[in-house]
Amino acid sequence: IISKLPQTPTTIFSVMSALANEVGAINLSQGFPDYECSPVLTDLVNKAMQDGHNQYAPMPGLLSLREQISQKTEKLYGATYNPDSEITITAGGTQAIFTAISAVIHPNDEVIIFEPAYDCYAPTIKLMGGIVKSLELHPPDYKIQWDMVKKLISNRTRMIILNSPHNPTATILDAEDIKQLNDIVTNRDIIILSDEVYEHLVFDGQQHLSMARYPELQQRSFIVASFGKLFHTTGWKIGYCMAPAYLMQEFRKIHQFNVFSVNTPMQVAAAEYLKDENIYLSLPDFFQQKRDHFREGLKQTRFELLPCSGSYFQSVRYQNIADEKDSDFAMRITRETGVAAIPVSAFYSRGTDHQILRFCFAKKQETLDKAVDRLVKL
Ligand code: GLN
Numbered sequence: 291i292i293s294k295l296p297q298t299p300t301t302i303f304s305v306m307s308a309l310a311n312e313v314g315a316i317n318l319s320q321g322f323p324d325y326e327c328s329p330v331l332t333d334l335v336n337k338a339m340q341d342g343h344n345q346y347a348p349m350p351g352l353l354s355l356r357e358q359i360s361q362k363t364e365k366l367y368g369a370t371y372n373p374d375s376e377i378t379i380t381a382g383g384t385q386a387i388f389t390a391i392s393a394v395i396h397p398n399d400e401v402i403i404f405e406p407a408y409d410c411y412a413p414t415i416k417l418m419g420g421i422v423k424s425l426e427l428h429p430p431d432y433k434i435q436w437d438m439v440k441k442l443i444s445n446r447t448r449m450i451i452l453n454s455p456h457n458p459t460a461t462i463l464d465a466e467d468i469k470q471l472n473d474i475v476t477n478r479d480i481i482i483l484s485d486e487v488y489e490h491l492v493f494d495g496q497q498h499l500s501m502a503r504y505p506e507l508q509q510r511s512f513i514v515a516s517f518g519k520l521f522h523t524t525g526w527k528i529g530y531c532m533a534p535a536y537l538m539q540e541f542r543k544i545h546q547f548n549v550f551s552v553n554t555p556m557q558v559a560a561a562e563y564l565k566d567e568n569i570y571l572s573l574p575d576f577f578q579q580k581r582d583h584f585r586e587g588l589k590q591t592r593f594e595l596l597p598c599s600g601s602y603f604q605s606v607r608y609q610n611i612a613d614e615k616d617s618d619f620a621m622r623i624t625r626e627t628g629v630a631a632i633p634v635s636a637f638y639s640r641g642t643d644h645q646i647l648r649f650c651f652a653k654k655q656e657t658l659d660k661a662v663d664r665l666v667k668l
Contacts, residue, residue, distance in 0.1 A: 294417060295413050295416060295417065298413045301409055301410075302319075302409060302632055302633070302636035303319065303320040303321075303409075303632070304320075306319035306320060306620065306624070306630050306631070306632055307319060307320045307630070309621065309624050309625075309630060310624055310630035313624060313625050313628070314628070315624045315625075315627075315628045315629055315630045316628060316629050316630065316657060316660060316661045316664070317630045318629060318630060318631055318649040318650050318651070318653065318661055319620075319624075319630040319631055319632045319648075319650065320632075320650070321457070321524070321602060321603065321650040321652060322518075322524040322525070322650070322652065323522045323524070323652040323653065324652075324653045324654055324657050325522065325653070325654050326522075327521050327522040327523045328521075328522075328563075330563065331521055331523070331559060331563050334558070334559035334562050334563055335555050335556055335558075335559040337559075338554070338555035338556075338558035338559050339555045341558075343554045343555050343558045344554060344555065345554065346550070346551055346554065347379070347551040347552060347553070347554040347557055348551060349542065349545070349546050349550060349551050350377070350378045350379065350542060350545075350551075351377070351378055351379025351380075351530065351551065351552060351557060352379065352554065352557040352558060352561055353373060353374075354558075354561040355379060355557045355558075355560055355561035355564070356373035356374075356377040356378075356379065356530075357373045357561075358560075358561050358564040358565065359371070359373070359377050359515075359530055359532070359564070360372070360373045360376075360377060362564065362567070362570070363502055363532065365567070366500070366502075366570075367500045367502035367503045368502075368503060369500075369502035369503065369505075369508055371502075371532045372535065375535040375538060375539070376532060376533060376534060376535055376538050377530060377531070377532050377538070378530060378531050378538060378541060378542060378545055379528065379529075379530050379551075379552045379557060380514075380528070380529050380530055380531055380545070380549070380552060381527050381528065381529075381549050381552050382516065382518065382527040382528060382529045383485065383487040383514050383515070383516040383518070383529040384410050385527075385529070385548070385549060386512075386514040386515075386529050386530065386531040387410055387411065387414065387483065387485060387514055388410065388414050388548075389531070389541055389544045389545050389548060390483050390512040390514065390531060390533070390537075390541055391411075391414045391415055391418060391420070391449070391483065392414070392417075392418055392544050393537070393540040393541045393543065393544050394448065394449065394481055394537070394540060395415060395418040395419070395420040395448060395449060396418070396419065396420075396448070397418070397419030397420070398419065398420070398421060398446060399418075399419075399420045399421070399446060399447075399448035399449070400420065400421045400423050400442075400444060400446045400447045400448060401415045401420050401421070401422060401423065401447075401448060401449040401450070401451060402423045402424075402425065402439065402442055402443075402447060402449070402450045402451070403415075403422060403423070403424050403425075403451045404424070404425050404426075404427050404434060404451075404452075404453075405424045405425065405426050405427065405637060405638045405639065406427070406432075406458055406459060406634055406637030406638055406642075407424065407451070407453070407637055407638075407639075408453060408457050408458075408485065408637065409636060409637060411451050412424070412639050420448070420449075421446070422639065423442045423447070424639055425438055425439060425442060426638070426642075427459070429459070429596060429605075429607075429644060429646065430596050430597060431461065431597065432456070432459040432461045433461075434463075434467060434470075436467075436470035436471075436473075436474065439470075439474060440474060443474065443478070443480075447478070447480055448479070448480065448481060449480065449481045449482070449483055450471070450474075450475070450480060450481075450482050450483070451482075451483045451484075451485065452471070452482060452483070452484045452485065452501075453484075453485040453486075454484075454486065454488075454498070454499065454600070455488035455489070455491055455492055455498070455599065455600025455601040456600070456601065457485075457487075457488065457601055457603060458601075458603050458605060458632065458634055458637055458648040459596070459603075459605060460596070460597065460598040460599060460600055460601045460603050460604065460605060461597070461599055461600070462492055462496060462498065462499070462599045462600045463499050464499070465499070467499075468499055468504060468507070471507065472504065472506060472507060475506075475507070475510065476506065480510065481510050481511070481512070481537070482501060482507060482510055482511040482512070483511070483512045483514070484500070484501040484511050484512065484513045484514065485514050486498070486500055486501075486513055486514060486515055487514060487515060487516035487518075487519050487529065488519055488600055488601040488602070489515060490519070490520060490570050490573035490574060491519065491573060491574065491577045491600050491601050491602055492574055492599065492600040493574060493577070493578045493581060493598070493599055493600060494578070494599065496599060496600075498600070500513065501513055502532070508534070509534055510534075510537075511533065511534075512531055512532075512533045512537060512541070513531065513532045513533065514529065514530075514531055515529055515530050515531075515532070516528075516529040517529055517530075517556075517560055519602075520569070520570060520573070521560070521563070521569070522652070526556050528552055528553075528556055528557070528560065577602055577651075577652070580602070580651045580652065580653070580655075580658065581598055581602075581604065581651055583651075583655060583658060584604055584649070584651040584658045584662070585598070585604065587658060587659065587661075587662035588604070588606065588662060588665070590662065590666050591662065591665045591666050591668065592608075592610045592611050592668060593606035593607065593608055593610075593611070593647075593665065593668075594606060594607040594608075594609070594610065596646070602650055602651055602652040603648050603649065603650055603651070604648070604649045604651055605634065605646050605647065605648050605649075606646065606647055606649065607644075607645055607646055608645050608646075608647060608668075609645050611668050612645075612668075613645075615633075615635070615643075616633035616634060616635045616642075616644070616645055616646060616647060617633040617635060617636070619633070619645070619647070620632065620633040620647055623665075623668065627664050627665065627667065627668060628664050629649075629661045629664050629665055631647040631648060631649050632647065632648040632649075632650075633646075633647060633648075634646040634647065634648055649661075
């Protein structure tokens, strides 16, 4: 066969988690919590199954869940999404991203992404015959240089993919970014795919600037969200996508023949659980404490900390410790030091010589402490 994605390796998250398991390292690589979700939530799932919610959900997802999402979005960002026609429950954020790109990208359409970029964007664009136009961002602040974005725009530009809070750099978009973005897309036929899966993980009292807040941007955006991050349940693989009806209609044409619908009992539980707004309002503090604790610990090491405004990732430079490629260094410290991290070069289509690792801090305090105890030895 002729490979459709000849250059695409196995995703770094599988590679590093497998290595961490193999050698028994503390796994701060792939982003997922090592603590349990609320028993209230698991009780709701049990109850949903016992109550007989075990058959297909409607194709776009359970209406009661879509209604809860619509209310939450209106409360937080002031946007009204019609649960009937503008919200779809997906099998996680990645499926929502895949489906949104497939729904609108034709061969030779250009899509602008910012690197480091989450690793599923570029392969999905290529699979659809689209052309990836990547713009590199530079540490430590990874600001988007909008004049460079303007230079990348052509009459073939069909989409810009944004991700705030950003994985892996932990930066967030600010008001100036929004203004510049607005200037660029106005009067152009450009769709925004806004990966907002870390929307509730924004620190130091800053606000998450969702595309849903800005009517002109909202009108051209797919917004992707994740219950894995919201409920500490990444293994449930449930998320959702919101978009104006003209976009969601195309999204569902693909969704119906790809997954058809997402598992029912977890949707029943999520709809009930989401009624408590404290579930999401408490998340910034919860994760900020972990961030602060982990950063304090890392200060005892020879790593140099990069800023962290959002997400559950902390990036570090290691040039005081070693002079080797980040993938080699990440593998070596997983085996020798017993702590796994993600080499940030995995988020660049052409690689990078930046010597930076990404750690996930969505972990119990004792896990973070144990990891720091090991990292201090480097
Ligand atoms: N989003 C997670 C991360 O960045 C990984 C998800 C996955 O493994 N697909 O670590």
